[in-house]
Amino acid sequence: MTAVTSTSPATPPSTTGASGVSSAQRRKRRITPARIALHIVLMTAALGWLAPVLLAVYASLRPYADTAAHGYLSWPERLTFDYYIQVWQDAELPRYFFNTLIVTVPAVIIILFLASFVAYAIARVRLPGARVLLVLFTAGNLLPPQVLITPLYVLYNKLPLPWWISDSMSLYDSYLGLIAIHVAFQLGFCVFVLANYMRQIPTEITEAALVDGAGLWKRYLTVTLPLARPALAALATLEFTWIYNDFLWALVLMSSGDKLPITSALNNLRGQFFTDYNLLAAGAVLVALPTIIVFNLLQKQFIAGLTLGANKG
Amino acid sequence: MLAVLLGAALVLDLALVWGPTVASITLSFTDWNGISDLRWVGTENYQDIVSTYPPFQRAVRNNVLWLAFLALVATPLGLLFAVLLDREIRFTRFYQSAFYLPVVLSLAIVGFIAQLVYARDYGALNALLGRENNPIDWLGDPDINIWAVLGAAGWRHVGYVMILYLAGLKAVDPSLKEAAAIDGASEVQTFFRVTLPTMRPINIIVLVITVIEGLRAFDIVYAINNGRNGLELLSVLVTENIVGEASRIGFGSALAVILLVIALGFIVTYLVQILREDRR
Numbered sequence: 001m002t003a004v005t006s007t008s009p010a011t012p013p014s015t016t017g018a019s020g021v022s023s024a025q026r027r028k029r030r031i032t033p034a035r036i037a038l039h040i041v042l043m044t045a046a047l048g049w050l051a052p053v054l055l056a057v058y059a060s061l062r063p064y065a066d067t068a069a070h071g072y073l074s075w076p077e078r079l080t081f082d083y084y085i086q087v088w089q090d091a092e093l094p095r096y097f098f099n100t101l102i103v104t105v106p107a108v109i110i111i112l113f114l115a116s117f118v119a120y121a122i123a124r125v126r127l128p129g130a131r132v133l134l135v136l137f138t139a140g141n142l143l144p145p146q147v148l149i150t151p152l153y154v155l156y157n158k159l160p161l162p163w164w165i166s167d168s169m170s171l172y173d174s175y176l177g178l179i180a181i182h183v184a185f186q187l188g189f190c191v192f193v194l195a196n197y198m199r200q201i202p203t204e205i206t207e208a209a210l211v212d213g214a215g216l217w218k219r220y221l222t223v224t225l226p227l228a229r230p231a232l233a234a235l236a237t238l239e240f241t242w243i244y245n246d247f248l249w250a251l252v253l254m255s256s257g258d259k260l261p262i263t264s265a266l267n268n269l270r271g272q273f274f275t276d277y278n279l280l281a282a283g284a285v286l287v288a289l290p291t292i293i294v295f296n297l298l299q300k301q302f303i304a305g306l307t308l309g310a311n312k313g
Numbered sequence: 314m315l316a317v318l319l320g321a322a323l324v325l326d327l328a329l330v331w332g333p334t335v336a337s338i339t340l341s342f343t344d345w346n347g348i349s350d351l352r353w354v355g356t357e358n359y360q361d362i363v364s365t366y367p368p369f370q371r372a373v374r375n376n377v378l379w380l381a382f383l384a385l386v387a388t389p390l391g392l393l394f395a396v397l398l399d400r401e402i403r404f405t406r407f408y409q410s411a412f413y414l415p416v417v418l419s420l421a422i423v424g425f426i427a428q429l430v431y432a433r434d435y436g437a438l439n440a441l442l443g444r445e446n447n448p449i450d451w452l453g454d455p456d457i458n459i460w461a462v463l464g465a466a467g468w469r470h471v472g473y474v475m476i477l478y479l480a481g482l483k484a485v486d487p488s489l490k491e492a493a494a495i496d497g498a499s500e501v502q503t504f505f506r507v508t509l510p511t512m513r514p515i516n517i518i519v520l521v522i523t524v525i526e527g528l529r530a531f532d533i534v535y536a537i538n539n540g541r542n543g544l545e546l547l548s549v550l551v552t553e554n555i556v557g558e559a560s561r562i563g564f565g566s567a568l569a570v571i572l573l574v575i576a577l578g579f580i581v582t583y584l585v586q587i588l589r590e591d592r593r
């Protein structure tokens with residue numbers, strides 16, 4: 001192994017936490033046997049990690065009769081995109097993608113807006129009971145969701161809504177209800193991360209605004225919020241993935257099959273007596289694509305954002 | 314405006330998270346089925362769960378296995394990957410993406426992929442092991458299917474832990490490590506005596522996430538076989554009793570409260586930690 005002191009990325013913990021290693025810092029290194037061994041280990045592990053996903057992609061390209069006769073680990077007779085066409089058209093995938101969009105986009109926006117404000121109040125305003133608030137929100141996010149299921153189900157059925165908000169006439173089986181539980185449940189995590197982040201912003205900056213005579217609301221909007229942008233970006237990625245991938249809430253709080261979000265709808269591709277796993281694999285690949293794309297686009301912010309919640313600098 | 318927004322967030326949290334939690338605890342002492350009048354039955358549900366409900370013990374055993382596997386196998390492996398990747402090496406972005414890929418997949422999708430790998434007759438694993446003629450029923454055999462599913466759950470957990478520690482390692486002050494090296498500490502010693510202890514906040518977060526994931530586990534077994542035949546979990550039993558046809562809400566709530574009590578032990582530990590950090 002090479003000396004760790006010279007190879008570790010020499011970035012001191014900065015207040016923004018978003019600093020990466022600049023390419024200028026990279027140095028050419030000699031190829032040592034230890035390094036080759038490291039690459040062999042990592043490459044083997046990485047390919048092993050990718051293998052199940054690649055298997056799913058491969059299976060989705062092969063007709064059922066082919067894999068049924070020869071197994072999933074075999075040479076293909078032919079490759080076809082038929083299952084993708086089938087799952088896109090017959091299983092009406094676009095409709096479920098749209099359902100997910102209706103729930104995910106407003107939920108993420110509301111969560112970030114509310115959480116950033118609560119975090120601001122906890123971190124930057126001398127509020128009595130700020131600590132109690134922080135504990136209340138954080139602990140709420142850690143509860144097992146199953147504990148909430150029954151009372152929520154009853155509550156949702158009892159809360160009437162006019163038809164133009166929900167065609168089920170109640171919060172149950174409505175997009176609004178699904179958005180509400182996502183917001184309530186995820187608030188805690190975002191408040192926790194953002195409160196930690198905002199505490200790291202030097203008070204001199206906010207105090208300068210105070211001298212200028214800016215009100216609380218203005219200080220939040222024009223000073224703190226823009227400075228918290230890296231944390232907000234990271235949280236937006238995380239929350240998008242989590243809400244997109246939700247399975248349980250839609251299962252419990254929705255009943256109309258045609259209103260289900262995509263992740264829950266995928267389960268309905270399973271037949272009662274016969275399941276075509278190749279079709280399911282095609283569906284799974286399509287459903288997984290958005291989260292994979294989002295993560296790869298925002299990989300850097302993602303890691304930086306996680307540091308923020310975890311470290312108090 | 315301040316009060317309105319703060320109030321809205323608080324009301325939402327109290328009405329949809331804490332209120333239902335308290336209501337669940339209350340319901341666990343009744344035999345409500347969703348329609349009947351509320352009838353107080355004391356601790357009867359809890360006694361029934363322990364004495365006359367066989368799936369409970371299997372579920373507890375599986376939940377404990379799940380926790381132990383994530384904590385003792387998947388988490389250390391994730392830490393190892395993070396340490397290996399936290400040095401300037403080529404292809405690091407590819408390695409990171411590969412290990413992290415399963416994390417962005419929903420657990421339901423992980424469940425489907427598990428079926429392609431583990432299926433008895435055409436699954437890739439039996440083919441890889443050359444057992445086409447004497448296939449192992451990885452998901453159907455109640456003695457081994459929990460291990461197969463743990464493999465899939467761990468596959469996802471490793472990437473999660475890796476990315477958290479990768480973030481944590483980047484924030485460790487390099488001068489600490491240099492000082493340890495000057496004092497003659499080996500790389501391994503430096504890691505366990507200096508780096509790991511300074512990442513204490515991350516260690517706690519990883520521990521809590523591991524525990525919470527272990528207790529919340531649901532989607533993956535539900536996608537495989539609805540959590541039956543060897544794959545029972547507390548979360549599945551709760552859902553089955555409440556959402557299922559039986560509609561034994563009081564009974565299901567009692568199961569949920571047991572889950573809650575286990576979770577609370579860890580949540581409280583975590584919060585004490587936050588508050589201690591906060592006071593500094």
